[in-house]
Amino acid sequence: MEAESEVDVCAKWSETLRVYHNTSCELENELQSRHELGLSEFEVLLILGRTCGDQAEGKAKMKDIEAEMYLSQSALSRTVTRLEKAGLVTRAACDFDRRANFLMLTPSGRERFEAAKPTHRAVLVKHLTDTGASERAASCS
Amino acid sequence: MEAESEVDVCAKWSETLRVYHNTSCELENELQSRHELGLSEFEVLLILGRTCGDQAEGKAKMKDIEAEMYLSQSALSRTVTRLEKAGLVTRAACDFDRRANFLMLTPSGRERFEAAKPTHRAVLVKHLTDTGASERAASCS
DNA sequence: GAACCATACATGCACGCGCATTGGATGTCA
DNA sequence: TGACATCCAATGCGCGTGCATGTATGGTTC
Numbered sequence: 001m002e003a004e005s006e007v008d009v010c011a012k013w014s015e016t017l018r019v020y021h022n023t024s025c026e027l028e029n030e031l032q033s034r035h036e037l038g039l040s041e042f043e044v045l046l047i048l049g050r051t052c053g054d055q056a057e058g059k060a061k062m063k064d065i066e067a068e069m070y071l072s073q074s075a076l077s078r079t080v081t082r083l084e085k086a087g088l089v090t091r092a093a094c095d096f097d098r099r100a101n102f103l104m105l106t107p108s109g110r111e112r113f114e115a116a117k118p119t120h121r122a123v124l125v126k127h128l129t130d131t132g133a134s135e136r137a138a139s140c141s
Numbered sequence: 142m143e144a145e146s147e148v149d150v151c152a153k154w155s156e157t158l159r160v161y162h163n164t165s166c167e168l169e170n171e172l173q174s175r176h177e178l179g180l181s182e183f184e185v186l187l188i189l190g191r192t193c194g195d196q197a198e199g200k201a202k203m204k205d206i207e208a209e210m211y212l213s214q215s216a217l218s219r220t221v222t223r224l225e226k227a228g229l230v231t232r233a234a235c236d237f238d239r240r241a242n243f244l245m246l247t248p249s250g251r252e253r254f255e256a257a258k259p260t261h262r263a264v265l266v267k268h269l270t271d272t273g274a275s276e277r278a279a280s281c282s
Numbered sequence: 283g284a285a286c287c288a289t290a291c292a293t294g295c296a297c298g299c300g301c302a303t304t305g306g307a308t309g310t311c312a
Numbered sequence: 313t314g315a316c317a318t319c320c321a322a323t324g325c326g327c328g329t330g331c332a333t334g335t336a337t338g339g340t341t342c
Binding site for chain 2: 009010012013016017018019020021023070121124125128129
């Protein structure tokens with residue numbers, strides 16, 4: 001039963017590689033050109049926007065965001081700095097633990113996020129759906 | 142029938158993200174620490190080593206390699222420079238088209254590649270096999 | 283309270299990447 | 313032959329990332 005692994009793992013990996021690169025390249029390009037957002041930046045907004053539906057209004061702690069992303073602590077810190085400079089997010093100290101920071105969507109941030117969401121979804125559908133899975137060139141540009 | 146796409150695309154994407162990041166992080170770390178090879182560098186060796194079985198003895202043109210990898214032309218050029226500095230590969234001019242470069246595995250390069258191959262395969266099996274698909278922490282280090 | 287380690291975030295640094303440009307080698311057409 | 317478009321590879325540049333470290337706060341133990 002391990003025979004399957006021994007043979008197909010390579011093919012599985014290159015398929016994963018193909019899908020990942022094509023999708024993330026186009027995500028990056030589309031989000032950047034249409035909404036001036038990097039992919040990491042959008043993903044932070046995505047987490048902030050998602051929690052909003054529940055109880056907190058677009059708030060999240062840095063650590064919680066980090067745990068949900070494939071991004072190092074330092075990279076997240078800088079990504080948030082960029083978002084803050086762009087006025088899409090604000091850092092707010094946590095009352096009970098002054099080491100921690102809350103992150104909050106600004107109105108402008110929510111607006112930008114809502115505008116970018118359809119773009120994001122469209123790219124995912126294009127690349128992850130069987131009907132759209134044909135060999136669209138990679139080329140990353 | 143498009144309903145499926147509309148709902149599951151996000152989950153599919155985050156699964157792809159998870160597999161890609163976990164696998165490539167561990168590949169990078171293992172190849173670097175055990176064989177002093179970056180992932181891009183190994184992938185170049187992989188292409189050079191693969192063609193060897195056929196007719197050419199570990200040769201390939203830069204352009205052909207580029208076409209098989211998800212790497213820009215400039216990144217490939219520098220990756221090859223690193224491999225060359227490490228003595229694992231040599232650049233050789235092409236007789237018929239002096240714009241093109243051939244790449245050749247050196248004996249030392251082939252040795253390093255053969256040594257690294259099991260490491261590469263082991264990581265792939267660990268992450269891409271159902272029996273090994275349990276939630277191994279990401280953490281990238 | 284003092285000493286100690288753990289945690290949260292920011293920052294210095296080196297590195298690999300993509301984009302744009304450059305320079306050299308063909309190929310084409312008149 | 314000369315002018316021009318095309319192609320291959322190298323390089324300058326800016327950017328985002330991870331690692332290692334620094335700084336401040338929190339928690340625990342005495």
